[in-house]
Amino acid sequence: xxxxxxxxxxxxxxxxxxxxxxxxxxxxxxxxxxxxxxxxxxxxxxxxxxxxxxxxxxxxxxxxxxxxxxxxxxxxxxxxxxxxxxxxxxxxxxxxxxxxxxxxxxxxxxxxxxxxxxxxxxxxxxxxxxxxxxxxxxxxxxxxxxxxxxxxxxxxxxxxxxxxxxxxxxxxxxxxxxxxxxxxxxxxxxxxxxxxxxxxxxxxxxxxxxxxxxxxxxxxxxxxxxxxxxxx
Amino acid sequence: xxxxxxxxxxxxxxxxxxxxxxxxxxxxxxxxxxxxxxxxxxxxxxxxxxxxxxxxxxxxxxxxxxxxxxxxxxxxxxxxxxxxxxxxxxxxxxxxxxxxxxxxxxxxxxxxxxxxxxxxxxxxxxxxxxxxxxxxxxxxxxxxxxxxxxxxxxxxxxxxxxxxxxxxxxxxxxxxxxxxxxxxxxxxxxxxxxxxxxxxxxxxxxxxxxxxxxxxxxxxxxxxxxxxxxxxxxxxxxxxxxxxxxxxxxxxxxxxxxxxxxxxxxxxxxxxxxxxxxxxxxxxxxxxxxxxxxxxxxxxxxxxxxxxxxxxxxxxxxxxxxxxxxxxxxxxxxxxxxxxxxxxxxxxxxxxxxxxxxxxxxxx
Numbered sequence: 001x002x003x004x005x006x007x008x009x010x011x012x013x014x015x016x017x018x019x020x021x022x023x024x025x026x027x028x029x030x031x032x033x034x035x036x037x038x039x040x041x042x043x044x045x046x047x048x049x050x051x052x053x054x055x056x057x058x059x060x061x062x063x064x065x066x067x068x069x070x071x072x073x074x075x076x077x078x079x080x081x082x083x084x085x086x087x088x089x090x091x092x093x094x095x096x097x098x099x100x101x102x103x104x105x106x107x108x109x110x111x112x113x114x115x116x117x118x119x120x121x122x123x124x125x126x127x128x129x130x131x132x133x134x135x136x137x138x139x140x141x142x143x144x145x146x147x148x149x150x151x152x153x154x155x156x157x158x159x160x161x162x163x164x165x166x167x168x169x170x171x172x173x174x175x176x177x178x179x180x181x182x183x184x185x186x187x188x189x190x191x192x193x194x195x196x197x198x199x200x201x202x203x204x205x206x207x208x209x210x211x212x213x214x215x216x217x218x219x220x221x222x223x224x225x226x227x228x229x230x231x232x
Numbered sequence: 233x234x235x236x237x238x239x240x241x242x243x244x245x246x247x248x249x250x251x252x253x254x255x256x257x258x259x260x261x262x263x264x265x266x267x268x269x270x271x272x273x274x275x276x277x278x279x280x281x282x283x284x285x286x287x288x289x290x291x292x293x294x295x296x297x298x299x300x301x302x303x304x305x306x307x308x309x310x311x312x313x314x315x316x317x318x319x320x321x322x323x324x325x326x327x328x329x330x331x332x333x334x335x336x337x338x339x340x341x342x343x344x345x346x347x348x349x350x351x352x353x354x355x356x357x358x359x360x361x362x363x364x365x366x367x368x369x370x371x372x373x374x375x376x377x378x379x380x381x382x383x384x385x386x387x388x389x390x391x392x393x394x395x396x397x398x399x400x401x402x403x404x405x406x407x408x409x410x411x412x413x414x415x416x417x418x419x420x421x422x423x424x425x426x427x428x429x430x431x432x433x434x435x436x437x438x439x440x441x442x443x444x445x446x447x448x449x450x451x452x453x454x455x456x457x458x459x460x461x462x463x464x465x466x467x468x469x470x471x472x473x474x475x476x477x478x479x480x481x482x483x484x485x486x487x488x489x490x491x492x493x494x495x496x497x498x499x500x501x502x503x504x505x506x507x508x509x510x511x512x513x514x515x516x517x518x519x520x521x522x523x524x525x526x527x528x529x530x531x532x533x534x535x536x537x538x539x540x541x542x543x544x545x546x547x548x549x550x551x552x553x554x555x556x557x558x559x560x561x562x563x564x565x566x567x568x569x570x571x572x573x574x575x576x577x578x579x580x581x582x583x584x585x586x587x588x589x590x591x592x593x594x595x596x
Contacts (some may be wrong), residue, residue, distance in 0.1 A: 038548060045393075046380070099235040106550075123317060124313070124315075124317050125317055125320075127278055127304075127317075128313065128317040128319075129330070130277075130278075130304040130305045130328050131276055131277075131304060131305075131307075131309060131310065131377075131380075132305075132310075132331030132334065132376065132377070132379050132380045133305050133306075133308065133331045133334030133335055134305055134330070134334055135305050135334075136305075136420070142319075142330075147320070147321060170564065221521050229334075
């Protein structure tokens with residue numbers, strides 16, 4: 001019998017899987033997130049409203065619908081599934097699929113935070129950098145990106161936290177396979193469905209709360225540090 | 233040599249201005265809303281005009297006819313904005329060197345040490361912009377533009393966001409810049425004192441049109457700075473040389489084309505060159521030498537023109553040697569003294585009429 005405060009091997013595996021899935025989901029969405037946030041914040045182009053809507057769709061759709069759409073698109077017999085499988089990329093019923101679902105669900109939150117921080121960067125500074133000879137890419141890398149950093153970090157932390165808690169789309173898309181796709185929320189849900197699972201559910205709930213708090217504090221700290229540099 | 237011709241319409245405002253200027257400092261003068269800032273933004277490439285042609289030192293930067301438009305970052309035009317626009321996340325040193333890297337394939341121009349010395353920034357290099365005063369920030373902005381090896385420096389009212397004390401702190405640096413940095417400057421301002429102290433050429437803008445353009449002394453003497461408005465700010469711009477100091481009475485004697493002038497003591501060595509503005513409203517006109525007079529400057533000359541104004545005033549232009557003074561007097565005085573071209577008169581200026589607003593800076 002395990003002491004009530006220690007995690008069982010299954011619970012450890014759910015925690016490890018959740019951290020892996022959330023990390024991969026966040027890192028993989030970072031670059032596309034930055035790109036789309038910058039486009040939405042700084043460029044006028046045809047189809048801007050459509051792109052904006054598409055990015056925000058997972059925020060409004062029921063997670064089950066998003067999960068089912070992912071299944072239709074990336075399932076073994078889905079629209080892109082077979083083609084991707086030939087390239088060796090398989091999402092269905094794998095942890096990679098859980099990461100994809102978490103990334104899609106966290107994407108609107110990430111893009112929103114990044115977009116706001118890009119919009120908050122004074123364009124006059126970018127203009128000034130241009131008159132000093134900096135081409136547009138350099139202006140982005142040396143001026144816009146560092147100044148938007150607090151918001152970018154906040155967006156990444158937000159997406160990570162969302163990924164840690166994602167349930168509906170993940171379970172619909174890749175099911176609830178212990179050790180492969182059973183993330184923290186799925187494990188908690190499973191434990192609440194079996195007799196005698198309450199203690200385990202409670203332990204994982206505490207872990208969830210602790211992780212979320214840690215993420216929040218970390219993002220605050222990073223943002224404050226980034227801001228502090230501007231005021232020194 | 234700068235050639236600018238721009239036609240640009242945005243909403244109700246239309247800019248249609250063309251000028252060519254040669255010289256170290258060209259002042260763009262006009263009240264707010266006259267189109268000065270839009271014009272420099274067009275020169276810098278920050279605003280795309282409907283039609284335009286801009287040539288700086290023989291290099292065409294914009295020619296809408298030929299569909300040529302050099303992008304901002306390849307124009308090599310330094311820009312000092314009204315607000316310094318320093319990068320808040322970089323130190324003063326990094327700000328100063330910002331443009332250096334992008335101009336690394338070109339030689340010439342002063343180095344960091346020289347610019348820090350010229351602008352008095354050596355002690356600030358490791359600080360961040362947030363910790364600087366307004367005047368210090370503006371000096372960093374000037375240095376930063378200079379270090380990017382520009383072919384032209386645009387300064388858009390660089391002093392307007394500063395109080396009088398800070399202005400007085402920066403103006404000498406701008407003058408040193410003009411004399412030592414050898415970069416042509418386009419200086420936007422609506423302050424007569426700044427234009428009079430700095431400019432070789434003045435372009436007066438009014439409602440998007442060029443109202444006057446020419447050598448500073450001439451534009452100032454003609455009273456063309458304020459189109460459609462009589463103003464006592466007009467006057468003569470004189471190039472003088474420090475002749476001697478009178479320490480007992482705290483005075484400095486200046487020699488120049490109109491003769492000798494006595495002004496409140498200047499902290500300059502004998503032989504130093506100085507530019508002074510004699511405001512029309514500070515000049516009295518007399519037909520014969522007054523006796524027991526407090527004013528120390530009595531210059532003899534000949535009336536060359538009398539222009540009655542709309543109201544009580546009249547402008548009298550007086551040639552004193554090589555120089556030309558302008559006096560603003562009443563029309564009644566013109567009548568009573570029978571002032572007319574060809575008449576020999578005395579132009580009288582109180583020494584105390586010369587103050588910070590009118591006495592300029594050292595010239596080479």
